[in-house]
Amino acid sequence: MATIELRQVEKKFGDLHAVKPMDLTVHDGEFVVLLGPSGCGKTTTLRMISGLESVTGGQILIDGRDVTWAHPSERNIAFVFQFFALYPHMTAWQNIAFPLQSQGESRAAVKQRVAEVASLLRINHLLHLRPGALSGGDKQRVALARALVRHPAAFLMDEPIGALDADARETMRAEIKRLHLLEHATTVYVTHDQVEAMAMGDRIVVMSEALVQQIGTPAEVYHKPANLFVARFIGSPGMNLVTGHYANGVVHLSENSRYLLSPEWNQALQRELGGEGKVILGFRSEAGVIVEDGPLAAEVFTSDLHGAYNMLNLSLNDDLVHIRVPRGIRYPMGATVRFNIDAEMVRFFNPRTEAAITRRVR
Amino acid sequence: MATTQAISGGQSRRRRQLSDAALLRLFIFPTLILIILMNIFPLFYSLYLSFTDYSAITRQAPNWVGFKNYSDLLSDKQMWIYFANSGRYALLSVGLQTLVGFGLALLLNEKFKGSGFLTTLILVPMMLSPAVVGLFWKLIYHPSSGIFNYIVTFGHPTAIPDILASPKLALWGIIIVDVWMWSPFVMLLCLSGLGAIPDYIYEAAAIDRASWWRQFWRITLPQVAPLLMIAVLFRTIEAFKAFDVVMPMTAGGPGEATELIALNLYRQAFGGQWRTGRASALAYIILIIVIGISNVYIRFLNKIRGD
Ligand SMILES: Nc1ncnc2c1ncn2[C@@H]1O[C@H](COP(=O)(O)OP(=O)(O)OP(=O)(O)O)[C@@H](O)[C@H]1O
Ligand SMILES: [Mg+2]
Numbered sequence: 001m002a003t004i005e006l007r008q009v010e011k012k013f014g015d016l017h018a019v020k021p022m023d024l025t026v027h028d029g030e031f032v033v034l035l036g037p038s039g040c041g042k043t044t045t046l047r048m049i050s051g052l053e054s055v056t057g058g059q060i061l062i063d064g065r066d067v068t069w070a071h072p073s074e075r076n077i078a079f080v081f082q083f084f085a086l087y088p089h090m091t092a093w094q095n096i097a098f099p100l101q102s103q104g105e106s107r108a109a110v111k112q113r114v115a116e117v118a119s120l121l122r123i124n125h126l127l128h129l130r131p132g133a134l135s136g137g138d139k140q141r142v143a144l145a146r147a148l149v150r151h152p153a154a155f156l157m158d159e160p161i162g163a164l165d166a167d168a169r170e171t172m173r174a175e176i177k178r179l180h181l182l183e184h185a186t187t188v189y190v191t192h193d194q195v196e197a198m199a200m201g202d203r204i205v206v207m208s209e210a211l212v213q214q215i216g217t218p219a220e221v222y223h224k225p226a227n228l229f230v231a232r233f234i235g236s237p238g239m240n241l242v243t244g245h246y247a248n249g250v251v252h253l254s255e256n257s258r259y260l261l262s263p264e265w266n267q268a269l270q271r272e273l274g275g276e277g278k279v280i281l282g283f284r285s286e287a288g289v290i291v292e293d294g295p296l297a298a299e300v301f302t303s304d305l306h307g308a309y310n311m312l313n314l315s316l317n318d319d320l321v322h323i324r325v326p327r328g329i330r331y332p333m334g335a336t337v338r339f340n341i342d343a344e345m346v347r348f349f350n351p352r353t354e355a356a357i358t359r360r361v362r
Numbered sequence: 363m364a365t366t367q368a369i370s371g372g373q374s375r376r377r378r379q380l381s382d383a384a385l386l387r388l389f390i391f392p393t394l395i396l397i398i399l400m401n402i403f404p405l406f407y408s409l410y411l412s413f414t415d416y417s418a419i420t421r422q423a424p425n426w427v428g429f430k431n432y433s434d435l436l437s438d439k440q441m442w443i444y445f446a447n448s449g450r451y452a453l454l455s456v457g458l459q460t461l462v463g464f465g466l467a468l469l470l471n472e473k474f475k476g477s478g479f480l481t482t483l484i485l486v487p488m489m490l491s492p493a494v495v496g497l498f499w500k501l502i503y504h505p506s507s508g509i510f511n512y513i514v515t516f517g518h519p520t521a522i523p524d525i526l527a528s529p530k531l532a533l534w535g536i537i538i539v540d541v542w543m544w545s546p547f548v549m550l551l552c553l554s555g556l557g558a559i560p561d562y563i564y565e566a567a568a569i570d571r572a573s574w575w576r577q578f579w580r581i582t583l584p585q586v587a588p589l590l591m592i593a594v595l596f597r598t599i600e601a602f603k604a605f606d607v608v609m610p611m612t613a614g615g616p617g618e619a620t621e622l623i624a625l626n627l628y629r630q631a632f633g634g635q636w637r638t639g640r641a642s643a644l645a646y647i648i649l650i651i652v653i654g655i656s657n658v659y660i661r662f663l664n665k666i667r668g669d
Binding site for chain 1: 562563565566567568569570571572573576580581584585
């Protein structure tokens with residue numbers, strides 16, 4: 001297994017910046033997810049790591065070896081394509097055996113290894129079929145087997161389950177996770193589905209408009225988003241964001257909503273905004289607590305049933321705020337409710353730079 | 363304004379009177395009649411004639427002779443020479459065309475500046491009239507004034523014999539012309555086959571660490587094979603019918619060195635005694651051979667396509 005290191009790697013197609021200079025270190029055996037909306041440069045990043053795309057700047061190191069200009073075949077990586085990219089004229093067995101035969105393994109070794117991988121992925125009964133006769137999920141299993149068969153240094157997966165239907169996606173997600181744990185393989189995994197990213201990643205690289213927005217564990221990007229983009233993009237629903245005015249240790253959100261800051265937050269906002277100014281307050285839907293005498297007030301807009309809980313949609317100023325409440329409690333539309341925010345889970349953003357404001361670490 | 367409306371209104375009314383079925387018949391029947399007159403009738407009439415002693419220049423009605431024409435032809439030693447000529451010609455010229463055409467396709471599949479223009483240029487021989495091609499290659503092969511001998515001997519044209527007059531080389535002479543003229547056809551089919559191979563297959567192969575050589579054998583060739591086989595099939599059928607280029611070049615000579623079966627068929631039908639019945643029988647023998655070969659090809663084709 002291997003480490004992958006990107007140093008100021010960038011890609012331009014003509015004048016278009018597909019990936020702006022980015023730094024990333026993927027540790028040995030780590031599962032890193034590249035997450036971002038369509039067109040943000042995830043695939044391009046992955047293709048540069050694999051060598052299928054050349055870089056226009058920066059360096060790529062695999063296991064400390066500079067492979068920036070090495071051919072894909074010299075990088076000892078496996079790539080799982082979104083649309084499987086199986087060889088259509090070969091049977092599943094031949095597809096899986098291909099990488100082994102290409103490096104000149106003996107007949108017996110190929111046979112044994114293909115059988116091993118096939119039983120790992122439970123596709124023994126499909127080995128004689130061509131890709132055309134396989135279902136989407138089975139095609140991707142064969143593609144995974146082809147990637148696994150050679151014991152590569154690292155796996156690169158470009159939305160490997162994006163082309164599958166919902167059921168198959170759930171199953172394959174679990175299987176990929178299991179394979180990762182079994183093989184302890186360094187993996188870079190691309191997806192635009194944040195639920196998938198949260199479920200699978202040891203760390204998540206959030207990208208938007210060719211730029212890395214934040215690199216962190218799922219908990220970090222969820223609870224401590226680095227900027228407004230990450231706050232909105234991660235989680236469903238995204239983080240509640242309400243614009244207010246900061247002055248004298250208090251954030252005024254509306255006529256009858258004043259959020260009293262803790263000393264640390266007060267210090268941080270003071271420093272960031274220089275006395276007073278506009279600020280964006282953020283909190284996750286589960287951080288809001290309805291209390292009789294809460295400092296914040298909002299009007300009930302709608303409320304959705306979610307099975308395990310209810311989601312209360314409130315309007316505060318011009319912003320819609322979601323708060324998770326226990327099942328069974330009902331609020332009439334238009335009623336005013338008062339609530340508080342879990343002090344540990346409140347966040348602030350500078351509306352001018354869109355970046356998160358951070359407290360001094362105690 | 364009013365008049366145009368009236369006219370178009372009248373037209374559409376008339377058109378509406380023709381039902382779909384009537385329109386269908388209107389389009390199909392002329393074609394059907396043409397096919398029957400030009401294809402089906404001659405096919406069966408010649409089959410009938412092949413069992414008679416009919417000659418188109420005598421004014422005698424055809425006499426039924428049964429399988430005599432067939433047995434005569436098949437036991438005629440001369441005929442076997444012509445069949446052998448055609449076989450050798452088909453094998454060599456189709457083989458060479460396949461190699462040259464596929465090679466050209468591989469080169470032109472790499473996009474470079476001017477590759478489109480070059481492709482068009484290479485296709486020109488295919489579009490020429492065969493009789494014209496035959497005539498000007500005769501000039502090209504001319505032992506003293508032709509450019510062929512001049513080039514292959516680096517300026518000493520008399521160092522090698524007159525290609526078309528040499529019993530050993532004449533067949534090669536017409537093979538070269540056929541390859542020159544029809545390699546572009548093979549190239550064209552291969553190019554479309556190569557163009558249809560998606561890039562991702564080669565990307566997967568690069569990841570799988572397949573060498574160039576391996577990619578060619580395991581990916582490019584199997585992917586192009588169906589189209590390549592179709593090109594080979596077409597060219598093989600054509601090779602057994604080769605006539606129009608050869609006739610003006612060698613007319614079958616020297617001796618019988620380039621007397622291909624189709625050439626001989628022409629001679630039997632329209633030369634000397636105009637043996638129409640015998641020629642019809644020969645035509646049917648050629649047809650059966652071509653159908654046989656095609657069947658073998660198609661079986662093979664289905665096998666490489668799999669499933
Ligand atoms: N070969 C190319 N030539 C020109 N532009 C390209 C090329 N490949 C990608 N791009 C552009 O680079 C940007 C990033 O593309 P990329 O495929 O990396 O996005 P992505 O994050 O993978 O998106 P998606 O989720 O849609 O797959 C896009 O604007 C795309 O149009
Ligand atoms: Mg992509």
